[in-house]
Amino acid sequence: MHGTEYWHILDGRIRIKVPEVKGSHAMAGEMESQVAELNGVAHVKANPLSGYVLVLFDSQVISHYQVFAVINDLTCLTG
Numbered sequence: 001m002h003g004t005e006y007w008h009i010l011d012g013r014i015r016i017k018v019p020e021v022k023g024s025h026a027m028a029g030e031m032e033s034q035v036a037e038l039n040g041v042a043h044v045k046a047n048p049l050s051g052y053v054l055v056l057f058d059s060q061v062i063s064h065y066q067v068f069a070v071i072n073d074l075t076c077l078t079g
Helices: 025-036 064-078
Strands: 005-010 013-017 041-046 052-057
Touching (some): 025 052
Antiparallel strands (some): 005 013
């Protein structure tokens, strides 16, 4: 991911700026559907207007590092 940055991390919540999502409803939808399939993820919202992806998850099941890795893999595959 070029220019991707953590915006905000709390236990069970991560908000990441993903430039590949900004302006792309298709990428936002793909990001939501792929990340939502991860075990432990409760909610995903990718906003094509802002480029931010919000993920709520059970930190006892999955870590923010694993969430970030999946988002990184998705942007590498499409970028």
